[in-house]
Amino acid sequence: MKIRTLTLAVLVAAMAVPAAAQTIGGSGRSQPSQLQAQPQSQPLGGPLIPGVCLLSREAVFANAAVGRAASTRLQELTQAAHTEIDGQRAPIETDAQAFEREAAGLSQAQRDERRQALTQRLQVLQQQVAHNSLEIEATRAKVLEQIANAAQPVIAQVYASKNCGLLFDRASALGGNFGNDLTAEVVAGLDARLPAIAFDRERLPQS
DSSP: OOHHHHHHHHHHHTTOSOGGGGOSSSSOOOOGGGTTOOOSSOOOOOOOOTTEEEEOHHHHHHHSHHHHHHHHHHHHHHHHHHHHHHHHHHHHHHHHHHHHHHGGGSOHHHHHHHHHHHHHHHHHHHHHHHHHHHHHHHHHHHHHHHHHHHHHHHHHHHHHHTTOSEEEEGGGOOSSOOTTBOHHHHHHHHHHHOSOOOOOOOOOOOO
């Protein structure tokens, strides 16, 4: 295997910070007009069932101001992690290209020694890529937990104000009357309670 082939494989791996780590809402932001919209299926309608309420936590996280701000911050941290890897990858790529140019003039022992040294450096870089990904994901999970904790009393308040007796995940409803969807009111309450959150990248011990 040529060193350049191995190097290019690492170039791909170096961009492996999960895209999901860059957002808080999980599947992207819903438009505010969709906050109380039922799933995209044939409307079933029917009577409003007193005490049965619906909520989309994903839509809350994606549409609330704090969720949007947190997603933007996570994207910034993810880009910084990519830039960090790029800085470490460039000299390895340069040395790999130099080795390719000089390989014909080296003895087998010299080629093996330099190839092994480059491989070790690439392995270290791969480990750093994986570590950075873990740190970004840990950051996302911690921020999501903070937002969820802030949202819980808002959910409880709206739940009580609507005289709910049961609360279901809106995504699990196949159809019906969605008049008791609490999502939009929870978003508004969370915006008033926690409009933004400040955080930096979590730092984990190197394994």
